[in-house]
Amino acid sequence: MSKSVSIGGDFLSLIASQSIIPARTETASTALVQTQATTVFSFHYAGGALMAGDRRATAGNVIVTDRVDKVIEIDATSLLAIAGVPATAFEMARVLQTSFEYYRRSQLQPLSLPAKVRALARLLRENLPMAMQGVGIVVPLFAGLDQTVSPAQPQIFFYDPLGAQFQAVGHAASGSGAGTIRSILSFQERYGTPRPSQMNLEQAVQFALRLLLVASEFDSATGGVNPETQTFATIKILNEQGVQDVSFVQQAEFLKL
Amino acid sequence: MTEEPYRWLEAVANRREYVREQLKGGSPAFAASLPEGILLLSVGAGQSKVFELFDRHALTGLGHPADLEKIRQAAIDAAHMEAFTRAPEDVSLRRLVSFGLSPQLKTNFEQIFSAPFLVELLLAEVGHEPGQDVLLRLHFDGAFHFQSNGTVVAASQPEPEAAAQKWLNAGLAGKANRSEVAEILLQAWWCLTENKAFTESLPSEKERRDGWRAAVSGRVVEMGWLARVCQRSARYQNLTLAQVGL
Numbered sequence: 022m023s024k025s026v027s028i029g030g031d032f033l034s035l036i037a038s039q040s041i042i043p044a045r046t047e048t049a050s051t052a053l054v055q056t057q058a059t060t061v062f063s064f065h066y067a068g069g070a071l072m073a074g075d076r077r078a079t080a081g082n083v084i085v086t087d088r089v090d091k092v093i094e095i096d097a098t099s100l101l102a103i104a105g106v107p108a109t110a111f112e113m114a115r116v117l118q119t120s121f122e123y124y125r126r127s128q129l130q131p132l133s134l135p136a137k138v139r140a141l142a143r144l145l146r147e148n149l150p151m152a153m154q155g156v157g158i159v160v161p162l163f164a165g166l167d168q169t170v171s172p173a174q175p176q177i178f179f180y181d182p183l184g185a186q187f188q189a190v191g192h193a194a195s196g197s198g199a200g201t202i203r204s205i206l207s208f209q210e211r212y213g214t215p216r217p218s219q220m221n222l223e224q225a226v227q228f229a230l231r232l233l234l235v236a237s238e239f240d241s242a243t244g245g246v247n248p249e250t251q252t253f254a255t256i257k258i259l260n261e262q263g264v265q266d267v268s269f270v271q272q273a274e275f276l277k278l
Numbered sequence: 279m280t281e282e283p284y285r286w287l288e289a290v291a292n293r294r295e296y297v298r299e300q301l302k303g304g305s306p307a308f309a310a311s312l313p314e315g316i317l318l319l320s321v322g323a324g325q326s327k328v329f330e331l332f333d334r335h336a337l338t339g340l341g342h343p344a345d346l347e348k349i350r351q352a353a354i355d356a357a358h359m360e361a362f363t364r365a366p367e368d369v370s371l372r373r374l375v376s377f378g379l380s381p382q383l384k385t386n387f388e389q390i391f392s393a394p395f396l397v398e399l400l401l402a403e404v405g406h407e408p409g410q411d412v413l414l415r416l417h418f419d420g421a422f423h424f425q426s427n428g429t430v431v432a433a434s435q436p437e438p439e440a441a442a443q444k445w446l447n448a449g450l451a452g453k454a455n456r457s458e459v460a461e462i463l464l465q466a467w468w469c470l471t472e473n474k475a476f477t478e479s480l481p482s483e484k485e486r487r488d489g490w491r492a493a494v495s496g497r498v499v500e501m502g503w504l505a506r507v508c509q510r511s512a513r514y515q516n517l518t519l520a521q522v523g524l
Contacts, residue, residue, distance in 0.1 A: 096512075
């Protein structure tokens with residue numbers, strides 16, 4: 022009954038068989054001013070991995086919106102943080118969400134973490150022509166749960182625009198504010214008390230919000246955090262139980278600590 | 279043969295008889311709409327009878343494992359294609375069956391020179407409230423019917439199936455406790471597999487309780503739960519007897 026799929030459980034093969042190819046478009050010789058998303062980062066804390074992102078999207082010097090969610094739950098045990106062009110990044114997220122769930126349901130087992138990491142690398146490679154022309158570049162972060170060990174351990178990965186994947190030891194950051202974030206995270210990891218890896222959830226969330234506040238002082242394309250206007254970050258955590266959201270109410274409480 | 283209407287009708291009737299004969303002995307499957315979700319239940323070998331299809335959709339049934347697998351894959355392919363090209367909210371059981379699975383099953387059944395699908399299926403879609411639930415009974419010849427509440431049974435023979443469904447709808451009316459419902463479904467499962475008539479001669483409750491417990495020894499009670507309220511978009515979860523308190 023079903024059309025043959027060359028690789029069992031591979032959603033990309035299925036949509037290719039129907040001539041639906043996501044994230045591939047003809048490129049133009051002159052690029053438009055693109056909407057871009059900015060600062061995202063992830064670090065290990067005592068209870069798992071935290072992934073956070075500001076909510077600003079810009080096009081040149083124009084602020085398009087301060088309400089973008091750049092940290093996306095891909096499935097119950099995977100998170101994606103996007104930096105770059107949202108149009109391409111959101112499409113990649115949608116492909117991953119459908120692919121992982123398609124595999125899990127059709128093959129009656131979840132996709133392994135290495136396969137998830139490579140699935141994103143494959144999408145980035147397929148986006149290479151766009152990235153080379155400066156249109157649709159995406160440099161994401163990925164966090165997934167390694168379930169081959171007990172208890173399951175969250176792992177953080179970062180990529181280059183060509184699709185190379187690297188596992189982060191303590192932290193990773195991407196986007197225009199990443200330089201500031203990485204510097205502070207490195208300093209804190211080496212000299213801080215507590216170190217990020219020793220922080221509890223409250224401390225980790227407060228630290229993440231402060232990181233974004235500092236990054237927004239140096240980078241106009243990074244939206245800050247402003248409790249008065251109810252502007253917070255998108256923060257999700259990944260631990261043994263899977264993905265959990267840190268709500269704006271929780272963020273407001275933790276920021277006051 | 280196909281040029282002669284009488285012989286064609288005879289051939290189709292023979293196929294119907296053949297399919298029913300092949301399905302005899304298949305383990306019945308059930309779906310019950312409850313206030314907090316939909317419970318699907320059958321007894322098999324583990325990951326062989328009750329399946330997640332999509333966010334709010336699940337499948338159970340009986341028949342040849344290879345045929346069940348083909349239909350399961352076709353439904354999963356169609357649901358994910360629909361969700362990807364439109365939106366997950368656009369995946370509906372009504373469309374999936376009416377325009378996809380049912381015509382294909384009917385065509386296959388009536389193509390008398392190819393093997394028919396040896397399956398009896400039951401599909402479920404959980405809604406935002408019990409009145410929006412869809413329980414769908416799909417037969418091997420493509421015929422199907424919907425209902426939005428109560429319990430639906432899929433068994434190999436139509437008469438016992440109808441009797442079991444009637445008994446269950448009366449016995450489960452007003453029951454909201456998942457454990458209690460699972461217990462009664464398992465009693466019905468045992469009665470069907472043991473060919474007990476759903477009449478006054480039905481074994482006592484104690485016999486039924488003891489009966490299913492003895493009968494499932496060495497097999498797996500497969501249960502799927504489609505939660506009505508859930509933080510994640512995927513509402514399906516596999517359940518064990520211990521998880522439902524049995």
